[in-house]
Amino acid sequence: MRSKKSVVLAALAIGAALAMAGCGGGGASTKSESANTSGTAGVLLYNPPFRVASVTAADFAANLTAQAQVSASAHSLLQLLTASALLPVCGVDFHYIQYYTVGATGEPTNASGALMVPTGLPGVCTGKRPIVLYAHGTASTRSYNIADPTNPNNEAANENALIAAVFAAQGYIVVAPNYAGYDVSPLPYHPFLIADQQSKDMINALTAARSALGKIQAAGTVDSGKLFITGYSQGGHVAMATHRAMQTAGMTVTASAPMSGPYALAATFDAIFFGNVNIGSTEFSPLLVSSFQHAYQNLYRTTSDLVESAYATGFDSLEPGVGFPTLVQEGKLPLTALFNSTPPTGTCNDTFFLGFTPPTPATEPGITAGQAQVFAVGFGTSNLLKNSARAAAVCDALVNPDGAFPMQTTLLPPVNPQNALRMDTKMNDLRGWAPTTAPILMCGGGEDPTVFFTNTKIMQGLWQAFPTGVITVLDVDLTTANASDSPLPFVPLQTAFSGTLLALETAVGPQNAIAQYHTLVAPFCTVAAAGYFRNF
């Protein structure tokens, strides 16, 4: 930087200045933080991390009110927060963390996420505060960034607002990774539902975020040592996998609240391939196939081994990417048709497929007419997966059945699956572990057509011998909940959810309402998790 004196001289030497003008361009100042390049998993690239925004409790509340005027879901959230006495009491500083982690085969990479730090009232918001480690739900856009409250068009916007309101603004430090493969992460795929990798990603984000506490502007908010883990949908699976991994590693977990997750992944997969096609199946398929292929390299030689030729080209790199709605618009994925509506033939049991393409209450006695209607939407002529792929998995399941589907026997995953897809789902199935050091709340909605509530019921069944209080199950839907899924403190929440669902059914019709059911459950379960964590 030039001295003042020389600048004045330069001002008078106009000819020289003009000559210089021909060169153009002014250099940037060089005051910048340099990245930690160690590559060590759990280390921040930048510490202190960038503060995205700082919001006071009053402004947060005012913003929620303003949003409620223009958006139906925001209106519903505000009602829920008000009824649950969860209006913001703390301000929130949103930080953007970037940390080193690993991919599905242990390859070094880095990822990003959010660190939300409560500010304001001492003792309630600052000082020693508990941490909530949050695992987000499935995202199809690579730009997903849960650290960004400034962009309402980001796929993470709703989840960001929800966890900021329910946890951070209530005095919890929140750590929420975007996961490897999203945002600035250079990993070319996302290790979707890989229990080992996803739990490492979560733990690395937690370690990294903890290293920033005390160094950020809200330096007075520090870790109390209490750790809560939660997450929704895919994140429910990730949250439970993370609890398991931390328990194995001897790390402190105070309690966890996995929500609406496919914990019994192998049973869920079998149910879908039998014909109980879930809403969202064509969105999840590219993520799952790409993830398993990168992790285990056992699914295919070319994508057309599994995928119909119309969708095979580039199938394994579609997601995360431009996002599911765009992919459907571009004709790269079908909206709902996972399987062909013509049953496969020449299989191990053609008669079976005739009755399950799609299944009906007559052929699959456990299902209702409403469920059969939902499953039928998963069949069509412009379908995604080949009949041969479906038949191979189902025929293996008929010989090597899961212990929870179609018959509930051991409730455990198949003992010796031979089909590669079934072997991979078994590898990431969470049955077989039990929380021995910290209690769990499992929350979901009984009619969930996207991630079946049977996942929760299977885990509940496996853990039924645990003493009261260690395992809590909540079905927020009064129409399906029984006494064992309706813990007393959450009855008002069930009533509120059922009222909201009924209003939605009235407004958009039952078919459209069921399509939104999985999303509708999320804020209610998240509020339940917050209520549950307050006990510790």
Next chain:
Amino acid sequence: MKTTTTIASLCTALALFTGSADASAQDSNDVRVGLYAVFYHTAADDIQGPFTPKGVTADVGNLQTVYLAYVRRLSPHFELELTAGVPPTSDTIGKGPAKLGSVPWNGQTVGTVKWLSPSVLLEYMFGEESAALRPFVGAGINFTHFYDRKVNANGQAALGGPTSISLNNSIGPAGTLGLYYRVLQHWHVVASFSAAQVESKLTTNTDGVIRRSNRVNFDPQTIVASVGYSF
């Protein structure tokens, strides 16, 4: 390239006028000092980049500084003015949302920048050489170099952390019109109004990680009152 050509042709023009100046009996040189009142008419795009809400931009505060000029008489009707102010410090003022998060933005001074902004103007003087009062018009080129760019605590709080700024140099047309009034044989006063096109690309870098940028047209208009001495 275009800029180089413009400068070269201007230099050629200067040489021609300088050559014809010998015929004049008047003083050939003139230095002026005065007051420069600068009014910015900033038009800036929204700042683009990660974690940046829509509608965030910045403005520049108006200011006064000392005006300095050297004027060379080329012919009875043409003069060449080389002008500059003592480099002023401009306040950068947040414009857009009232707050970014809960940090005030609109109307807040978020930083400062210094300008080195010389112009060269070819001016046509109306009226007889002997007249005391002579209006004039002029046109030329402005060059602006920005330096000592600083983001203050307000700006750092709003932008997310320690932030550096760069602003590209600008070259653009400048024009002036004014009144010259000779008071004594060697002394005169001048009042003028000038405008210049100053366009730059602003780039911010917060924590070395978050880069944002926008294009800014400062387009300053200036009013000058000065006293000159001819020799």
